[in-house]
Amino acid sequence: MKTDPGKLPEIIKTLEAKTTLLEPDLKERQELFEQVNIYTENFLESLDKRPVYHKDPQEGAGLLDDPISEEPEALEKILEIFDEHVITPGLNPASPGHLGYIPGSGLYVSALGDFLAAVTNRYSGIYAACPGAARMETMVIKWFAEKVGYPESAAGDLTSGGSIANLSAIVAARDARSLKARDFHRAVVYLCEHTHHCVEKAVRTAGLGEAKIRHVPVDDCFRMNPKALEQVVRQDIQNGLLPWLLVASAGTTDTGAVDPLETLASIARENNIWFHVDGAYGASFVLCESGKKMLKGIELSDSITMDPHKGLFVPFGTGIILVKNAADLHRPYQYQANYLQDEKTLARMEQVSSAEMSPELTRHFRGVRVWLALKLCGVSAFSAALEEKILLARYAYHRLNRIDGIETGPFPDLSIIIFRYVPENGDADQFNKMLIEQIMNDGAVYMSSTLIDGNFMLRMAVLSFRTHLEKIEQALIIIDKMIVQTLTKLRGDI
Numbered sequence: 001m002k003t004d005p006g007k008l009p010e011i012i013k014t015l016e017a018k019t020t021l022l023e024p025d026l027k028e029r030q031e032l033f034e035q036v037n038i039y040t041e042n043f044l045e046s047l048d049k050r051p052v053y054h055k056d057p058q059e060g061a062g063l064l065d066d067p068i069s070e071e072p073e074a075l076e077k078i079l080e081i082f083d084e085h086v087i088t089p090g091l092n093p094a095s096p097g098h099l100g101y102i103p104g105s106g107l108y109v110s111a112l113g114d115f116l117a118a119v120t121n122r123y124s125g126i127y128a129a130c131p132g133a134a135r136m137e138t139m140v141i142k143w144f145a146e147k148v149g150y151p152e153s154a155a156g157d158l159t160s161g162g163s164i165a166n167l168s169a170i171v172a173a174r175d176a177r178s179l180k181a182r183d184f185h186r187a188v189v190y191l192c193e194h195t196h197h198c199v200e201k202a203v204r205t206a207g208l209g210e211a212k213i214r215h216v217p218v219d220d221c222f223r224m225n226p227k228a229l230e231q232v233v234r235q236d237i238q239n240g241l242l243p244w245l246l247v248a249s250a251g252t253t254d255t256g257a258v259d260p261l262e263t264l265a266s267i268a269r270e271n272n273i274w275f276h277v278d279g280a281y282g283a284s285f286v287l288c289e290s291g292k293k294m295l296k297g298i299e300l301s302d303s304i305t306m307d308p309h310k311g312l313f314v315p316f317g318t319g320i321i322l323v324k325n326a327a328d329l330h331r332p333y334q335y336q337a338n339y340l341q342d343e344k345t346l347a348r349m350e351q352v353s354s355a356e357m358s359p360e361l362t363r364h365f366r367g368v369r370v371w372l373a374l375k376l377c378g379v380s381a382f383s384a385a386l387e388e389k390i391l392l393a394r395y396a397y398h399r400l401n402r403i404d405g406i407e408t409g410p411f412p413d414l415s416i417i418i419f420r421y422v423p424e425n426g427d428a429d430q431f432n433k434m435l436i437e438q439i440m441n442d443g444a445v446y447m448s449s450t451l452i453d454g455n456f457m458l459r460m461a462v463l464s465f466r467t468h469l470e471k472i473e474q475a476l477i478i479i480d481k482m483i484v485q486t487l488t489k490l491r492g493d494i
Ligand SMILES: *Cc1c(COP(=O)(O)O)cnc(C)c1O
Pocket: 102, 160, 161, 162, 163, 164, 196, 198, 249, 251, 252, 253, 278, 279, 280, 281, 307, 319
C-alpha cells in the first residue's frame, strides 16, 4: 500500500534524524581529527622502533572478528583494530629501513594534500567542473614533461600508478600506429627479461594478447643490448611481421639498470617503432644531477611512465603517463569534440580535462598531493634526496665489496644493488635464502631477493626519503652480523 503523501514529511524527518552522524559538527570534527592526529603522530614518532616487517601468524584475520555493524562504533576502538590488524602485520613501507622491492615512503605533506582534496571534494576529472583542479594537474604534468626534456607539445595524465601509466602508453601506441585486430598477431613488442611484468599484462589488457613478445638479450650490466635488438627487428621485418613497440626501462625493478636510451631511440626511429620508456622506478632521478646523466636520451622517447609514489615519495596511488605529442593520448580516450586531434589547436591543451586523457572519469584529485609537496618543500629538497639515494647506493656497493665472500652485481646505475654471499663450501642459493630470512627476522631493515641468471641474489633498493646514511650503515652491520650467524647455524646443522 502506498504511503499517504501527507505522512511523507514526518517519515522523511525521522530518516533525516538518523543521518546526523554523517555530518559531525565542529566540536565532533575537532575530536575526531585530534584522535586521528594522535594516532598518526604515534605512528610517525615510533617509525624507527617498529619492525620493517612484522610476521603475524594471524595475518590480520582478527579484523574479521569485528564485522561491519548497523550501529556506530567509537573511533578509539576502530583505531585500535586498524592498528593491530591492518597496520602492524606485514611490510611497513613508511619505515626508513625499507630497502626491498621499490620502496615507497609517503610524504606527510602529501597526506595533508589528500585531506584537502577529500574534504573539499573538487571534481578534478572535468575542466568545466573545477578549472583550477584541471589546471593544477596539467601544471604538474607539464612540469614533469619539462624535467624529462619533452617539448611544449607534450601532455599526460596522473594515473593511479605505473601499471596504469604503462597501459595508457600501450593504448596510445596501438592507436598511434592504427593497429587493427587483423594486425595484432603480426605486431611485435620488444622488451627484456627484466622488464616489469605489468608491461606484458598491459599488452594483453589492451587487447593485444596475440602480439609477439621478444625478450631482447641484455649485456653484463642487465641493460638491453642494442645490437641484439637491431638483429631481431631486422629478422621480424624479413618475416613479414610488424615491429610496433619498444619498451625500455629507465631503471629496472630488479637491478635498477637503465637501458641505453639514446641508441634504442634511434633504432626505434629508423624502424617506425613506438618508443616507450618505463621509468616507474627511475625516471624521477632526472631531478638530480647524477640521475640526469644516467637518463640521457629519455627525451627521445614517444612516451614515459613515471611513478611519483616511488621516486617523488608521495603516498601510494600516483603514477604519470607522459606522451611527447598530446594528440597521442587524446586519440584513444577522447569522447566528445575532437578539438585535440588537430595538433594546430593544441593551444587549448590548457583547458584539457583528465577525463579525455585517461580511461577514468570521476577519480581522486591526485594533483594536490604532488603539487602541495613540491610547493611546500621546494624542488631542491627532492633533487637533494634523489642525489642522496644514488650516493647511498654507491656507498653501500663500495662497502659490500669489502666484505669477504660478498659478490656484488654491476655498479648501480641508480639506487639498487644486488649481491650475495658465496660460502666457501655448500650451496650458495641455500645460504642466501637463509641469510635474507635472518635479516628479515631481525626487523630493522628489509631487503628482498631476486633470481639473476638462476642465482638467488639479495637486493638493496634505496628510495625512501627517510633512508639516510645511518640506516645504510646499520644495514651493512646487520648483513655482516647475519652472515656470521648463518655460517654458525649451518655449521651447527652439520
Ligand atoms: C613499480 C614498477 C611498475 C609498476 O608500477 P605500479 O605503480 O606498482 O603500478 C612498473 N614498472 C617499473 C619499472 C616499476 O618499478
